[in-house]
Amino acid sequence: MSVITFWSNTNKPTGQTMSLAAIATNMAIKHNCKILIISTIYNDDTLELCFGGLEKNKQLLKKIVQSTTVAVDNGIEGLGKIAYSDRLTPDIIQNYTNVIYKNRLEVLYGYKEIENRPTKEEYLKMKNKYKDIILNASKAYDIVFVDVEKGIEDEFVKQILKISDIVVVNVEQKINMINGVNNLINSNLKNNNFILNIGRFDSFSKYSVKNISRYLGIKKSDVSVIPYNTLYFEAASEKKVADLFLKIRNVEEGDRNFTFIKNIEDAVEKIDYKIQEVQMNR
Numbered sequence: 001m002s003v004i005t006f007w008s009n010t011n012k013p014t015g016q017t018m019s020l021a022a023i024a025t026n027m028a029i030k031h032n033c034k035i036l037i038i039s040t041i042y043n044d045d046t047l048e049l050c051f052g053g054l055e056k057n058k059q060l061l062k063k064i065v066q067s068t069t070v071a072v073d074n075g076i077e078g079l080g081k082i083a084y085s086d087r088l089t090p091d092i093i094q095n096y097t098n099v100i101y102k103n104r105l106e107v108l109y110g111y112k113e114i115e116n117r118p119t120k121e122e123y124l125k126m127k128n129k130y131k132d133i134i135l136n137a138s139k140a141y142d143i144v145f146v147d148v149e150k151g152i153e154d155e156f157v158k159q160i161l162k163i164s165d166i167v168v169v170n171v172e173q174k175i176n177m178i179n180g181v182n183n184l185i186n187s188n189l190k191n192n193n194f195i196l197n198i199g200r201f202d203s204f205s206k207y208s209v210k211n212i213s214r215y216l217g218i219k220k221s222d223v224s225v226i227p228y229n230t231l232y233f234e235a236a237s238e239k240k241v242a243d244l245f246l247k248i249r250n251v252e253e254g255d256r257n258f259t260f261i262k263n264i265e266d267a268v269e270k271i272d273y274k275i276q277e278v279q280m281n282r
Helices: 016-030 046-051 058-065 075-084 090-096 119-140 155-163 175-179 181-188 209-216 230-235 241-248 258-280
Strands: 002-007 035-039 098-101 105-108 143-147 166-171 194-201 223-227
Touching: 002 016, 002 119, 002 155, 002 258, 016 035, 016 046, 016 098, 016 105, 016 143, 016 166, 016 194, 016 223, 016 230, 016 241, 016 258, 035 119, 046 241, 075 090, 075 105, 075 119, 090 105, 090 119, 119 143, 119 155, 166 258, 175 181, 175 209, 194 209, 194 258, 209 223, 223 258, 230 241
Parallel strands: 002 143, 002 166, 035 105, 035 143, 166 194, 194 223
Antiparallel strands: 098 105
16 A cells, blocks of 8 residues: 655754644545554654544553563554564554544554653664554555654665655745755655645745746646644644544635645645556556
8 A cells, every 4th residue: 555754854844744644634534544644753742742642552462462471562662572573464553553533544653752761772773663664554554654754864764765655745835945845856756756745834925836836847736735724733732633623624615724624635635646646657
């Protein structure tokens, strides 16, 4: 199935994770497909603030690893140990995820810093197993969204971009960012497997989708935007994103949230089209 990675080559805020969460949630509601979000970013709680914490079930996990004495961890920590023991299979992954919508949307949060525990060292050791986790997940889920850390210097990031079917390149709505896109795409991405995404999009800016696509010489269908929305950004700090999207999924024109939802649905359609395009060119 498809691996879609959200990435940015700048440390400036681009709305990368927020855009991913919005698109994946909308896709899970509107499409009959099973989606997994994987965060590979260390000590980032953005997704957890969007969706809520992981409920622990150690008895179930002990049964999975077939040991009553093993120290059982939740989420990526536990899954990492399974991967290192060479017992990772596609079916195991779902037992370590946080279910948002049953049979539709799940999240695998990244490593979190824990007091009196060398989690940073564990994370650095685990990084080379993310590829295996993502590839196994792609066999169990229709779509795997990956939130990868920014920059291109780390070989780990290059590895994730290489195995991705589509890379969503997140940029700010500024000319200096837009100017750097062509070199960025040509040097780091496969031919035609990218979508340019602008988070916190301002519709009053002269850097519209039409102007950006014309300026860069790319198709409008390769540019998506996620506008700022007050309700969404509030929900994303209160663990209520899943509830919000259910409430506003069918808003009509004239509603204050219509443009927000319409742009997200457009982004989903562009990703769907790109998936089909990439598959046809294989």
